[in-house]
Amino acid sequence: MKKTVLIERKTPVVGIPRALLYYRYAALWETYFRELGIKTVLSPPTSRQILEDGAAMAVDETCLSVKIFYGHVKALIGKCDFIFVPRIATFGLRREMCIRFSALYDQTRNVFRETHQRFLSYNLDANENIDQEKAFLNMGETLALGYSPAELKKAYAAAEKADQRAWREKLRAQEQILKSKGLKILLVGHPYILDDPYLGRPITDFLRSMDVLPLRADIVNRDTAIKRSLDVSPSCKWEVNRELLGGVEMLKKEVDGVILVSAFPCGPDAMTNDLVTRKVKDVPLLNLVMDTQTGSAGTETRLESFVDIIRLKKGVL
Amino acid sequence: MKSAYLGIDVGSISTKGVIIDDQNNILCSEYIWTEGDPIGAVKRLVRSLEKQLDPSTWQIIATGTTGSARKLVGTIVGATxxxxxxxxxxxxxxxFYPEVRTILEIGGQDSKIILVxxxxxxxxxxxxxxAAGTGAFLSSQAKRLGIGVEEIGEYAARSQHPTQIAARCTVFAESDLVHKLQMGHPREDVIAGVCNAVVANYLNNVGKGKKIVSPVVFQGGVSKNSGVVKAFEKALGCPVTVDPNGHLMGALGAAILARRGKGRKAFDFAVEDTEFHVREASCGRCPNNCEIICVYSGNTLIDAWGNRCERGAVR
Structure with a gap:
C-alpha cells in the first residue's frame, strides 16, 4: 500500500533593498509578496556605512544612488533567500526609465557574483510588450512554488490596489501642505533621493526647522504631469523626469522657491535641470548636488541662505 | 555710552572684523589671515579691534558672525x-550700494552670485x-608660473593676445596651460588667458541661467586681482565696481544683522585671554558614526554639534 505524503510548500524569504525604486513601489512590492504568503525583509535605512560599502563595490562612474543601492544589497546578504532587483526598462515611447534601471538586475548580479546570492526579478519592458501586470505574473511563475495563474493575478490586483491607496495618501498630504499658509518651497528630485533618510530627508527636516513648508514636484497627478511636460519638452524620453518637469509646471506658481536636488552624476537630471532652470522665471531657484561628501555644512549654508534670500525678498528678515 | 555692533567674518583664508555704530559708520576694522586656526585668528582680531576702539565712548551690545567658521566663532564670542x-x-x-543689481563674489574656496x-x-x-576658478586655482597657477598672486593683474595688463585656456574644469585648464607654455606662448598672454578662464568658468557655472544686470559689484579675495576684474568687464560689457572695503562686506553684513536683530548681549573682550579648545569625537551609536565637535572654554563644555540625530546629542 502506498503511503500518502503531505508536501509542505516552503516559501522563501525575499529581501528588498530600501533604495532606488523602493521609494516609488514600496506598497506594490510588499503587498504582492504578502498576498502570496512570502515573507520579506527590508534593508536598514541608508547610513554612512551603507553608502561607503556600496561606493567601494561600484564603478566610479555610477551615480550615487546606485552606489547606495549596492550597499543595501550587501546589507541583505545572509538575511534572505532571494534579493529582489526588478528590471524596469520602459513604459512606452518617450516613457523610458533611466538606463541604470534597465541594467540594474544584470549589474547587481555581476557585482555580487562571488557571494552566490540568488536574486529575484521582474522584467517590465514595453518594447517586448510586457506591462507591469504581465511582468508580475512572469515573476510569480519563475518562483516555481506552484502558484496558480489565478492566485498570481489576485495577488497582483491586491498589490496594485494597495499601491494606488498609498499614492492617494501621498497626494492628500501634499494637498494639505498646499492649502496651509507659510513659506513654500518646491523640491524637485527623484523620490529615491528626496525620501532617502541619509541624502534627502535631512534637507526636508532642515527646511521644516526653518518654518518652511516643503512641497514635492513628484507628488502630483502623474497623467496631468506627463501632459504638461510635453509643453516644456516634446522629446524628453525619461518617464520620471517627465513627471518632474510637469510637476514643476503645475506647482511653480504656488511656491516661493524651487530647489533642484540631484545625485552626482545623473544623466537625465543633467538635461532636465537645465530645462527647469531656463523655464522657471521669477521664482528663486537653487541647485543642490549630492555626492559622497559627509559634511552637511555646505548643504546647510546653501539652504539657509536660499531661505534668507526669499525672506529678504518678502521683507520679513 | 554709545551703542556699537561687532561683525566677524571668518573665512578659510582670511578673518575680517568690523565695528559699526547705529548709522552703519565703520568705527574700526581689521583684516588678518586665518592660517587654519579660526580660534587663534579671532583672538588676534578681537585684540586688534579692542586697541582701536575707545571703551569710554562705545559699548558693543550685539555681535554677529559669518563665514565658514561662523558657528565655532559664534559660540566663542557669544554671538547674538x-x-x-x-x-x-x-x-x-x-x-552701501542700494542701487546694485548683481553681486559677484569669488573667494578662496567658493564663488557666488547674488541678484538684487x-x-x-x-x-x-x-x-x-x-571649485574651478576660485582663488585657490589662481594662486596655484601663479605659483606654477613663478609669480606672486598679487602680480597677476600687472602681467595680464601687458598681454596683447590672451591665450585661449580650456575653462571647463580646473584639471583640464591646468594641463592646457602647461601645454600652451610649452608651445611657446608668452607668459603674460597665458596669465591673461587664466584670468579669462576664471571668468568664463564663473559665468558658465555659477552664473548659468542668471541674468547679470548692471551695476555690478565684485567682491571676495579674487576681486583684488585687476586681471580678473578687466576680464569680467570685457565679458559682461559693463563696468565692474570693486569697493576698497569689499573684503569687509561679509563682516559688515554680520554687524548690520546683529544691529537689526533682537538679541542684545554686551561683548566681553576677555575672550582674547580665554583658553578655548575643540575636540572631535566619533559618536559610534549607529552606523552613521557622526563626527561630533565639542567646544570647551577651559574645562567647561560650551557647545557641541555635528550629530545627525538625538542619539549623538552631547547635552
Whole structure:
C-alpha cells in the first residue's frame, strides 16, 4: 500500500533593498509578496556605512544612488533567500526609465557574483510588450512554488490596489501642505533621493526647522504631469523626469522657491535641470548636488541662505 | 555710552572684523589671515579691534558672525546672531550700494552670485561640486608660473593676445596651460588667458541661467586681482565696481544683522585671554558614526554639534 505524503510548500524569504525604486513601489512590492504568503525583509535605512560599502563595490562612474543601492544589497546578504532587483526598462515611447534601471538586475548580479546570492526579478519592458501586470505574473511563475495563474493575478490586483491607496495618501498630504499658509518651497528630485533618510530627508527636516513648508514636484497627478511636460519638452524620453518637469509646471506658481536636488552624476537630471532652470522665471531657484561628501555644512549654508534670500525678498528678515 | 555692533567674518583664508555704530559708520576694522586656526585668528582680531576702539565712548551690545567658521566663532564670542556668508554679503553690500543689481563674489574656496532688485537680494547661486576658478586655482597657477598672486593683474595688463585656456574644469585648464607654455606662448598672454578662464568658468557655472544686470559689484579675495576684474568687464560689457572695503562686506553684513536683530548681549573682550579648545569625537551609536565637535572654554563644555540625530546629542 502506498503511503500518502503531505508536501509542505516552503516559501522563501525575499529581501528588498530600501533604495532606488523602493521609494516609488514600496506598497506594490510588499503587498504582492504578502498576498502570496512570502515573507520579506527590508534593508536598514541608508547610513554612512551603507553608502561607503556600496561606493567601494561600484564603478566610479555610477551615480550615487546606485552606489547606495549596492550597499543595501550587501546589507541583505545572509538575511534572505532571494534579493529582489526588478528590471524596469520602459513604459512606452518617450516613457523610458533611466538606463541604470534597465541594467540594474544584470549589474547587481555581476557585482555580487562571488557571494552566490540568488536574486529575484521582474522584467517590465514595453518594447517586448510586457506591462507591469504581465511582468508580475512572469515573476510569480519563475518562483516555481506552484502558484496558480489565478492566485498570481489576485495577488497582483491586491498589490496594485494597495499601491494606488498609498499614492492617494501621498497626494492628500501634499494637498494639505498646499492649502496651509507659510513659506513654500518646491523640491524637485527623484523620490529615491528626496525620501532617502541619509541624502534627502535631512534637507526636508532642515527646511521644516526653518518654518518652511516643503512641497514635492513628484507628488502630483502623474497623467496631468506627463501632459504638461510635453509643453516644456516634446522629446524628453525619461518617464520620471517627465513627471518632474510637469510637476514643476503645475506647482511653480504656488511656491516661493524651487530647489533642484540631484545625485552626482545623473544623466537625465543633467538635461532636465537645465530645462527647469531656463523655464522657471521669477521664482528663486537653487541647485543642490549630492555626492559622497559627509559634511552637511555646505548643504546647510546653501539652504539657509536660499531661505534668507526669499525672506529678504518678502521683507520679513 | 554709545551703542556699537561687532561683525566677524571668518573665512578659510582670511578673518575680517568690523565695528559699526547705529548709522552703519565703520568705527574700526581689521583684516588678518586665518592660517587654519579660526580660534587663534579671532583672538588676534578681537585684540586688534579692542586697541582701536575707545571703551569710554562705545559699548558693543550685539555681535554677529559669518563665514565658514561662523558657528565655532559664534559660540566663542557669544554671538547674538550667526548667519551664512551669502546673506551677510547681500545685506552688507546692499546697505552701501542700494542701487546694485548683481553681486559677484569669488573667494578662496567658493564663488557666488547674488541678484538684487530694489535693494533686496532676490536670487543667488553658489558653485556646486566644482571649485574651478576660485582663488585657490589662481594662486596655484601663479605659483606654477613663478609669480606672486598679487602680480597677476600687472602681467595680464601687458598681454596683447590672451591665450585661449580650456575653462571647463580646473584639471583640464591646468594641463592646457602647461601645454600652451610649452608651445611657446608668452607668459603674460597665458596669465591673461587664466584670468579669462576664471571668468568664463564663473559665468558658465555659477552664473548659468542668471541674468547679470548692471551695476555690478565684485567682491571676495579674487576681486583684488585687476586681471580678473578687466576680464569680467570685457565679458559682461559693463563696468565692474570693486569697493576698497569689499573684503569687509561679509563682516559688515554680520554687524548690520546683529544691529537689526533682537538679541542684545554686551561683548566681553576677555575672550582674547580665554583658553578655548575643540575636540572631535566619533559618536559610534549607529552606523552613521557622526563626527561630533565639542567646544570647551577651559574645562567647561560650551557647545557641541555635528550629530545627525538625538542619539549623538552631547547635552
Amino acid at each position: 546672531i550667526v548667519k551664512n556668508e551669502i546673506t551677510a554679503h547681500a545685506v552688507g553690500t546692499t546697505t 532688485e530694489n535693494g533686496v537680494a532676490v536670487d543667488y547661486a553658489m558653485n556646486t561640486l566644482c
